[in-house]
Amino acid sequence: MLVEFQQALADLVAAPELCRQIRANPSLLRQRYDLSQREYERLVAMVNQRGMALNCMLYRANRLAPLALNLPRFCRAMGARLGPLLSEYSMLHPNTNVHFYLEGERFGHFILAKISEGFDLEPRVKAIFDEEFSKIKLGLFATYTAI
Amino acid sequence: MHRGKALVGLLNNPVVPSIIKYAPNLVEYIDVIPDRLWYDFEHGEAIGGRFHRVVSAIEELKQCSKGRVLGGHGIGLSLPSAVPIDVAMVAEVASLARELNFEWYSEHLSMFLVSHGSVPNSQAGLGLPIAYDEESFDIIRSKLDVLKRALACDLLLENGAVFTPVPDTTFSEPEFLNRLYSELNCGTLLDLHNLYVGLLNGVLSPREYLEQLNPDCVHEIHLAGGDELAGFYTDSHSGLTPSEVWSWAYEFTPRFKNLRAIVFEFHESYFEKLGLKGIAAELERMHELAEAVASGAQLGHVS
Numbered sequence: 001m002l003v004e005f006q007q008a009l010a011d012l013v014a015a016p017e018l019c020r021q022i023r024a025n026p027s028l029l030r031q032r033y034d035l036s037q038r039e040y041e042r043l044v045a046m047v048n049q050r051g052m053a054l055n056c057m058l059y060r061a062n063r064l065a066p067l068a069l070n071l072p073r074f075c076r077a078m079g080a081r082l083g084p085l086l087s088e089y090s091m092l093h094p095n096t097n098v099h100f101y102l103e104g105e106r107f108g109h110f111i112l113a114k115i116s117e118g119f120d121l122e123p124r125v126k127a128i129f130d131e132e133f134s135k136i137k138l139g140l141f142a143t144y145t146a147i
Numbered sequence: 148m149h150r151g152k153a154l155v156g157l158l159n160n161p162v163v164p165s166i167i168k169y170a171p172n173l174v175e176y177i178d179v180i181p182d183r184l185w186y187d188f189e190h191g192e193a194i195g196g197r198f199h200r201v202v203s204a205i206e207e208l209k210q211c212s213k214g215r216v217l218g219g220h221g222i223g224l225s226l227p228s229a230v231p232i233d234v235a236m237v238a239e240v241a242s243l244a245r246e247l248n249f250e251w252y253s254e255h256l257s258m259f260l261v262s263h264g265s266v267p268n269s270q271a272g273l274g275l276p277i278a279y280d281e282e283s284f285d286i287i288r289s290k291l292d293v294l295k296r297a298l299a300c301d302l303l304l305e306n307g308a309v310f311t312p313v314p315d316t317t318f319s320e321p322e323f324l325n326r327l328y329s330e331l332n333c334g335t336l337l338d339l340h341n342l343y344v345g346l347l348n349g350v351l352s353p354r355e356y357l358e359q360l361n362p363d364c365v366h367e368i369h370l371a372g373g374d375e376l377a378g379f380y381t382d383s384h385s386g387l388t389p390s391e392v393w394s395w396a397y398e399f400t401p402r403f404k405n406l407r408a409i410v411f412e413f414h415e416s417y418f419e420k421l422g423l424k425g426i427a428a429e430l431e432r433m434h435e436l437a438e439a440v441a442s443g444a445q446l447g448h449v450s
Contacts, residue, residue: 001229002229002278002282002283002286003229003230003261003262005278006228006229006258006261006262006275007261007262007263009258009261009275010258010261010264010265010266010275013266013273013275014264014266038315041314041315042278042313042314042315045314045315046311046313046314049310049311049312050348050349051309051310051311051348051350051379052310052311053377053379054310054348054376054377054379054381055273055275055310055311057376057377057379058273058310058376058381059266059267059273061376062267062273063267065267094263094264094265095264095265096264096265096266096267097187098182098183098187098222098223099183099186099187101186102186102187102188140186143186143199143201144194144195144199
């Protein structure tokens with residue numbers, strides 16, 4: 001089914017680990033998606049193309065862009081801890097919005113939820129987050145009235 | 148051969164007004180991304196509706212549009228996706244098209260939406276490739292029908308930057324575009340820089356592609372520059388048009404007798420790098436090309 005083929009392709013570019021799994025064991029595609037033989041063969045070929053690495057990088061860069069723009073100091077302060085958070089966020093919210101305030105606000109709520117679940121942020125980083133998230137909320141609030 | 152001169156212009160972004168102020172005579176056409184003129188709240192009933200327009204940007208665009216032609220260039224409808232068309236977004240596009248008087252409207256021949264999510268396209272042009280076969284053609288045909296009814300203007304589809312082409316397809320990409328034109332009267336927005344991206348990443352031969360494409364299809368051309376990322380070349384809209392892309396423009400544009408616009412795309416985050424003078428020089432060169440093509444002059448490419 002074409003809808004499954006397209007979903008599989010989108011899932012692959014969003015998850016380098018899934019690409020690695022499919023390269024090692026292509027039959028996983030059949031377990032996860034309802035594919036014709038031709039679609040299956042196309043995906044197996046595509047996941048092994050050199051350009052799949054670039055698809056994955058661009059997906060990641062494009063998910064990071066709105067967050068780096070709206071939460072720049074928080075992203076820098078998080079350092080190596082940001083990567084796993086971004087992966088978790090991308091899996092939880094596979095859809096994106098071209099407007100960065102909306103994406104930033106959703107990510108902010110995700111961080112708040114993580115904190116309430118016990119995710120540890122040192123006070124200095126939390127203060128940076130609070131300041132930058134407030135600016136996003138203010139910016140977004142202004143758009144509510146711009147009908 | 149003498150024909151009307153193609154319009155020269157820019158893909159709209161927040162710094163385009165400053166370029167128009169600096170060089171008003173060089174910008175005749177503006178490609179407008181409608182998706183950047185609203186905030187899509189999806190479930191926005193509680194805050195007054197789904198689409199909240201960026202009124203200041205629209206008003207600024209109206210000022211810029213005086214004496215110029217505007218066209219729409221959407222990214223949100225994802226026509227090749229095997230999911231129903233977003234009728235609310237079509238209505239919003241149509242409303243903006245009427246308000247801004249789009250002469251024509253283009254979308255991408257790439258997939259951005261899937262049934263459980265979307266592919267982000269915030270910076271570096273990531274749209275996913277599609278299978279050029281009957282099934283995709285039928286999906287696009289039915290959605291183009293919806294768009295045609297809503298917009299009542301000419302429709303174009305743009306070739307994307309492809310990094311992983313779908314193998315074993317019924318048609319090549321130019322054959323697919325030719326068929327869209329001959330059967331559905333849907334023109335081609337030919338992004339020459341995307342062909343360059345395909346060349347540098349080893350997935351297509353631009354010359355072969357351009358020889359296959361019916362020149363009558365081409366109603367608009369996009370020029371742009373990109374940069375390298377981890378050994379790949381991307382369509383990041385970060386630079387001026389590379390020399391090789393210019394050479395294809397000089398060689399093939401005279402064949403495009405239905406060409407209406409030549410557009411330079413850059414992302415506003417690279418404005419400082421490109422500079423007003425750099426962008427103005429690019430526009431001047433585009434005018435030289437358009438005038439030479441219109442007058443039938445001999446074209447020579449100087450890199």
